[in-house]
Amino acid sequence: MSYNPVQNKASKTFERTMTYDLYTDPKVFELEQELIFSKSWQLVGHTSQVEKEGQFFTTEVAGEPIIVTRGMDGEIRSFYNVCPHRATKLEKKESGQKKILQCGYHGWTFHLNGQLNKAPNFSGEDAACISDRCLRGVRMEIMQSFIFVNLDDNAKPLSESYGDFYSRLDKYPFLGELKRINAKTRIIKANWKAFIDNYLECDHCYVAHPSFVSTLDMKNYQIITCENYSVQGTVVKPDKQMGTVDLNEAEMQGGEFFWLWPNLMMTIYPGPGNIATIQMIPIDHETTLGVYTYYFRDEDLTQEEKDLVAFAEQVRQEDVELVELEQVGFRSRAFNKGVYSQSEKGIVQFHDMVLEALGK
Numbered sequence: 519m520s521y522n523p524v525q526n527k528a529s530k531t532f533e534r535t536m537t538y539d540l541y542t543d544p545k546v547f548e549l550e551q552e553l554i555f556s557k558s559w560q561l562v563g564h565t566s567q568v569e570k571e572g573q574f575f576t577t578e579v580a581g582e583p584i585i586v587t588r589g590m591d592g593e594i595r596s597f598y599n600v601c602p603h604r605a606t607k608l609e610k611k612e613s614g615q616k617k618i619l620q621c622g623y624h625g626w627t628f629h630l631n632g633q634l635n636k637a638p639n640f641s642g643e644d645a646a647c648i649s650d651r652c653l654r655g656v657r658m659e660i661m662q663s664f665i666f667v668n669l670d671d672n673a674k675p676l677s678e679s680y681g682d683f684y685s686r687l688d689k690y691p692f693l694g695e696l697k698r699i700n701a702k703t704r705i706i707k708a709n710w711k712a713f714i715d716n717y718l719e720c721d722h723c724y725v726a727h728p729s730f731v732s733t734l735d736m737k738n739y740q741i742i743t744c745e746n747y748s749v750q751g752t753v754v755k756p757d758k759q760m761g762t763v764d765l766n767e768a769e770m771q772g773g774e775f776f777w778l779w780p781n782l783m784m785t786i787y788p789g790p791g792n793i794a795t796i797q798m799i800p801i802d803h804e805t806t807l808g809v810y811t812y813y814f815r816d817e818d819l820t821q822e823e824k825d826l827v828a829f830a831e832q833v834r835q836e837d838v839e840l841v842e843l844e845q846v847g848f849r850s851r852a853f854n855k856g857v858y859s860q861s862e863k864g865i866v867q868f869h870d871m872v873l874e875a876l877g878k
Contacts, residue, residue, distance in 0.1 A: 535856040536869045541709040541848040546876070547803035554780050554875050555580035557670040559679055561782050561795060562586060564813070565663045566697040567613065568594055572630065575613040579667060584656060585609050586665060589630040590617065596658040596667050597632050602651040619653075628653055662693050664795075680778055681745025692791030696813040703809050706838055708845035710781060710798040710806040711872065716841050717775070717783055717796075718748065718864030726836050729829065733788070734773055743867045746779045750864065754788045777864065779871055789826040791815060796834075804845060810834065 540546050560579045567575050568588040576585045576599055583599035585608065601608045601621040608621050608628070618635055619628045627635040632653035640648050657668045659676035661684065666676050677684060687693060706713065716722065720739055723731050734752050741750040751774035776784040783796040797809040810831075814823050847853075858866055 533858055535858060535865070536711075536873065537855045538848040538853070540872070540876075541711060541845065542803060544803045547800060549876055550800065551580050553877075554872070555800075556582075557668075557673060557875075558780050559659070559666045559668045559673070559676050559778075561664055561797060562596070562667050563665045564698040564811075565594065565660060565665065567665075570615065572615045572617055573613070574609065574616065574619075574630070576609055576611065579656075580669060582669060583607050584667060585619075585653075586658070586667075587619075587630040591631065593631070594658070594660065594665065595631060596656040596665070597653040598656060600654070601626055602634075602653065603637065603648075608653070662687050663696070680747045683744070683747050683776070683778065686749065686776075690786065690791075690793075692815075693793060695815050696791065696793060697815065697817070699812045699814050699817050699819070701809060701811040703807060704838065705801070706798075706806040706808050706841065707804065708806060708841040709804055709848070710800040711868075712841040712844050712848070713798045713806060713808070713837065714777065714781065714783075714868055715865050716837050716844075718750075718777055718868055719859075719862045720750065721859060721861055722840065726840055727833050730833050733829075741861070741864045743863055746871070748777050748864045748867060750775050777868070779868075780875075785830070787826055787830060790820065790822050792823070792826060794830060808834075808838070 556579075562577045562579065562584060563575055563586055567573065568586060571588055571590050571592060574585055574587040576583065578584060584596060585599040586594065586596045588594050599608050600606070601623065603621065603624055603626050606621055606623040609619055610622070617630070619630065620626070621628075625636075625638045629635055632655060634649065634652050637648055637651070657671060657673065659666050659668075661676060668676070673679075718741070720736070720741070723736065733754055735755050736752065739750065739752040742748060751772060753772040773788050774786045778784070781798045781800075785794045785796065786792060787794070791814070793813045795809075795811045795813075797811075799807040799809060801807055812827060819827070
């Protein structure tokens with residue numbers, strides 16, 4: 519799936535947005551799970567979570583249980599977290615370190631490379647019949663230490679899915695030094711697309727984000743649409759502080775905010791070397807799990823890094839309040855769609871991709 523911003527910019531300006539039933543209809547949610555989330559690259563973790571042999575973590579993608587392991591050979595792999603004997607969820611813990619994975623139902627065990635170790639209820643000649651019953655693998659790729667999976671065996675490789683995004687990240691040499699420090703989650707009472715819409719424009723920043731606007735040079739704020747992703751950002755205003763951070767002397771003197779189809783945002787704020795990811799994971803048609811993960815060089819954060827997190831958290835809380843109010847309006851009979859402004863080309867791109875994926 520690709521996007522041509524030149525062709526779409528003129529045709530969509532001042533036109534109406536997607537209809538609001540796409541934010542409120544449970545049938546649309548079901549379609550999205552199958553046609554969007556089961557066919558796109560989804561961020562599931564970071565290599566710092568599986569630094570040592572035997573480490574693993576579990577997660578879900580489009581309702582599917584997933585386990586990511588680092589085998590005793592040092593390789594990172596991903597599998598469906600499902601026992602091939604009787605479909606039982608294999609590993610119940612969120613993370614850990616083991617040499618062998620064991621199913622809690624009939625005791626089948628598996629090596630960290632997915633191969634069957636032992637099946638206690640199959641012996642003798644029967645054992646040969648199930649020797650190939652290994653864990654089912656899931657497509658996985660690693661980008662700048664971020665681990666992505668895709669449930670679609672026929673999907674384009676991650677490296678070909680987001681245009682020049684890879685090369686854009688090359689200008690941040692500190693990314694390879696960062697580790698996953700912590701993750702925060704919050705339940706958002708709004709459709710997942712409402713938060714993406716909000717992230718993809720900054721017209722609301724002047725009203726809703728006073729600290730953001732007072733820190734960054736909004737006159738030079740840009741939003742650029744690219745192949746299956748977009749980027750926005752600007753530099754800091756002269757002589758600005760963010761808590762204890764002197765932004766004009768900081769490692770990052772501007773902010774860049776990426777969106778990757780369909781539900782991943784990666785933010786790099788002014789200050790010491792940092793990146794944070796935001797994932798909007800739909801729970802149902804009107805409820806979303808927001809996952810906010812921070813990456814710094816060390817888990818013992820400096821005061822500057824703590825101030826940066828506090829700044830980001832304030833902006834995000836302001837956004838959550840906005841989209842929850844928006845969801846109330848989506849359910850109203852007052853209007854059935856909105857209007858695009860000229861500055862909302864990021865939203866136009868996102869909506870076009872949603873409609874294309876859903877066949878609308």
